[in-house]
Amino acid sequence: METQAPVPVAQKPARPRRRPSGARREALTGWAFMAPFAVLFVLVFVIPIAVSARESFFAQVSTSGDLYGGGQLDSVFVGLDNFLHVLTNERFWAGVGRIGLFGIVQVPIMIFAALGLALLLDSWLIRRVGGFRLSFFLPYAIPGIVAAMVWLYLYTPEISPLVDLLNALGIHVDLMGPGFVIFSMANMTTWTYTGYNMLIFLAALQAIPRDLYEAARVDGASGWQVVTKIKVPLVRGAALLAILLSIIGTVQLFNEPTVLAAVNSWMGADFVPMMMAYNTMMGQLSPSGAGPASAISIVMALLAGVLAAVYAVLQKRFTR
Amino acid sequence: MTTILGTLTRRRARADVDAPPRNLAPSRSARTLTIVLLIFALAYFLLPIVWLLFAATKSNADLVSSPGFWFGDFQLAENYTKLMDWTQGNFWRWVGNSMLYSGVAAVVGTLVSVSAGYALAKFRFPGSGVMSGAILGGLLMPVALLTVPLYIVFQQIGLTNTMWAIIIPSCVSPFGVFLGRVFADAAVPTEVLEAARIDGASESRIFFTMVLRLLAPAMVTIFLFIFVATWNNFLLPLMMISSPELKPVTLGLYGMVSYFAPQKGAVMLGALLGVVPLVILFLGLQRYWRSGLAAGAVKG
Numbered sequence: 001m002e003t004q005a006p007v008p009v010a011q012k013p014a015r016p017r018r019r020p021s022g023a024r025r026e027a028l029t030g031w032a033f034m035a036p037f038a039v040l041f042v043l044v045f046v047i048p049i050a051v052s053a054r055e056s057f058f059a060q061v062s063t064s065g066d067l068y069g070g071g072q073l074d075s076v077f078v079g080l081d082n083f084l085h086v087l088t089n090e091r092f093w094a095g096v097g098r099i100g101l102f103g104i105v106q107v108p109i110m111i112f113a114a115l116g117l118a119l120l121l122d123s124w125l126i127r128r129v130g131g132f133r134l135s136f137f138l139p140y141a142i143p144g145i146v147a148a149m150v151w152l153y154l155y156t157p158e159i160s161p162l163v164d165l166l167n168a169l170g171i172h173v174d175l176m177g178p179g180f181v182i183f184s185m186a187n188m189t190t191w192t193y194t195g196y197n198m199l200i201f202l203a204a205l206q207a208i209p210r211d212l213y214e215a216a217r218v219d220g221a222s223g224w225q226v227v228t229k230i231k232v233p234l235v236r237g238a239a240l241l242a243i244l245l246s247i248i249g250t251v252q253l254f255n256e257p258t259v260l261a262a263v264n265s266w267m268g269a270d271f272v273p274m275m276m277a278y279n280t281m282m283g284q285l286s287p288s289g290a291g292p293a294s295a296i297s298i299v300m301a302l303l304a305g306v307l308a309a310v311y312a313v314l315q316k317r318f319t320r
Numbered sequence: 321m322t323t324i325l326g327t328l329t330r331r332r333a334r335a336d337v338d339a340p341p342r343n344l345a346p347s348r349s350a351r352t353l354t355i356v357l358l359i360f361a362l363a364y365f366l367l368p369i370v371w372l373l374f375a376a377t378k379s380n381a382d383l384v385s386s387p388g389f390w391f392g393d394f395q396l397a398e399n400y401t402k403l404m405d406w407t408q409g410n411f412w413r414w415v416g417n418s419m420l421y422s423g424v425a426a427v428v429g430t431l432v433s434v435s436a437g438y439a440l441a442k443f444r445f446p447g448s449g450v451m452s453g454a455i456l457g458g459l460l461m462p463v464a465l466l467t468v469p470l471y472i473v474f475q476q477i478g479l480t481n482t483m484w485a486i487i488i489p490s491c492v493s494p495f496g497v498f499l500g501r502v503f504a505d506a507a508v509p510t511e512v513l514e515a516a517r518i519d520g521a522s523e524s525r526i527f528f529t530m531v532l533r534l535l536a537p538a539m540v541t542i543f544l545f546i547f548v549a550t551w552n553n554f555l556l557p558l559m560m561i562s563s564p565e566l567k568p569v570t571l572g573l574y575g576m577v578s579y580f581a582p583q584k585g586a587v588m589l590g591a592l593l594g595v596v597p598l599v600i601l602f603l604g605l606q607r608y609w610r611s612g613l614a615a616g617a618v619k620g
Contacts (some may be wrong), residue, residue: 023444029523030443034451037436037497044492045458055472117361125354132358134606136365141602143552144592145570149577150372151381153584161371161388174531196613197363203614218577219394223350230404244460252464264579274464281468290472297468 023213040068056294059287075291082295085287092296093272096303098182103250106186111243113237118201119227143190148259152186156263158300176264185256193249197242197319204238206233240315244308251304254278273300372466376589383584395585402586403592403593404574410564410580414572415594416553421483422570425490426547430539433493435499438531457492471559485560486568489552496542502615503538504531541612544605550597568593 031038061076086092117136121129155175157163166173176185177205208231216226254274261267261275269284270276273296279285281293336401371388377396378386386392405409408583440448470489474480479488507530516526557571567575573594576587 003568018532027445028444029602030439030445030448032523033435033439033443034445034448036432037492040432040488040492041454041458041494043453044489045466046472047463048466051473051476054468071540095516113361117358120354120358123354125351126358132362133605135362137606137609138363138369138599141548141599142552142595143570143598144371145552145554145574146595147368149573149591150368152577153369153375153588155372159375159383159584164388170377193363199610201615203610207614239431248460248462252462254464259556259574259577262574266562274555277465277468278555279470292469292470293468297465301462302467304465308460 050296052095053289054292056298057291058290059291067281071149082287082291083299085292086295088305090278091270092273092299095270095276097212099250099253099272102182102186103247103254106189107243107246107250109186110194110197111239114242115201115232115239116196117194118198118205118235120232122202122205122231123227124223133199138196139192139194140196142192144188144255145259148191148256150186151191151258152263155184176260178266180232181260181264181267185260187252189249189253190255193246195197198245200236200238200242203243204235208234237260244311247307247311248304251300251307325617326518342524344514355434359384371527372399372558372588372592374404375585376592377543378580378585379436380584399583399586399589402583403590406579406586407572407590408564409465411569411573411590411593412549413565414567415597416569417483418570418594419503419597421486421490422550425487425550426543428487429493429496429546430543432491433496433542434500434504434532434535434539436497437502438504438527438535440501441495441504442510443507455494457495457567458492459498467555467559472555474560481562481566486553486557488549489556490546490553493546493549493620496546497536499612500535503535507534507538530536538565541608544608545599545612547601548598 038172045244048211051090056081057077058075059078059082061074085182120126121133126132143214154160154162157174173180175181212230213226216230221229252274253272257267257271257275261271276285277293277300279287280291283289367389374389374391375383376399377394378392379395379398382392382395407414435450439445440452466489471480474485479485512530513526517531520530551568552570554570554574557568558574561567561571564572569590573587573590576590578583
């Protein structure tokens, strides 16, 4: 792009760079540019979080309102009841367990696959990479809910070439059965996000100065050593970011189980915590309403925060 | 002009021409193995999409009986009719809704993000640290968890089941601000701003005529991220929208798949038609994706 900015060739006579009111003016201008985002952020993040935090101490209780003909719902302060109910609900912990298993399986597989593909595409082993790069990234363009629908049908025995292939290989497994459905969900997520993470790794790999490879050559390093001693250590930052984002994504897993549960009713309305929060809010689970739903969301947000903090501490300890 | 984008394209171009030093040149077998691995990966990522293309042309009976990766009895027109019938003529309206919500959210969100990113990159003001912290918090927050609180608030102010319930939350993109800040740091030279100020240009004029022009590639990237995130969001419309005529296409399709005994070919055709606009946008602008992810990866 050409630079259209009017760059004055001759500077005007030196003036004091900032008048006394300069700092104040700068602050006002800065806030003027910040303000639209700040207002929206307060509206969309701060107020809902505050309201939700307050709601989590209340519950809708039907008062025996004979005067009004009964059935009136009132907000009643219930202290920590909503939180106690979440924390002692084994359905909730079962859901947490499922996303835990999901994360332990899915995140490492996806990150290693993404890193492996990025290393291959960045290597001297292959010349034309554009087509591969684009194809691996293409699933990311398919909305999660649509991808889940396509895979749902690919898991349906009568119509799926995937199931035919597995049967031909002598593998007979119910891809949507209770023992396997978590792995089927993991596959949906892996399909969608591997290419995205691969692009993160590729960007980091391309930022490595090429001189390092020249230096490695002079030192007589092999291609494999270039990968393990130069490339992998230098993309560590990108890997840590990708893992963190994947953990956060796992905590809020919703689309895939919701689509699968639409067909597999045994999965219920609370297969994962986010489904539980949604169905509690919408009155499909009891106790329902804003209070209990807020409590679930807050517990999950805290859990995500703790996970992220533990992860940050661990990675600091192991990288020093 | 030294944008991250420019640097990346140059690097790529250089990497394409540079051959490996002779003692690092890979063996023929390593090359073959690589190709095999990449083709396996290609099959994994593309075959579901290819299957979707074939499935969209089949009746329920043919989905069962014909080979998955070839045509059966060609039922595309019939599936289209079924799709229109089932959605009561709303299908294209849903696609239009998705375009409207994503488009408005992306345009507004991009301007807001670039403006905030510019403020953080180029101005010192009290509270900028707090805002940076808030943006980082927003980046790391599982946003789906925010949907329940948003629903509670929007219900109280009577915005549920309106387009604003989708558009307003989608405009707010901490990642957009982060990108805006990174790009403003890299692409807007402070000296140019100073010079314009000395020449008497007002701050708003500097922003709208110079800064936005310098940040044009960054804005395309931010636009893409917000547009796609809005289009793909399912939980937010699921909670907020109940009228059929306000649904975005993701929500409409979910209604079809969760309906008992659906015409699967028609559902797949709907899935296909519902992502076409997104895929076009995606393929047309893919280099902007890479620059956005590069900014995230290298800075993060």
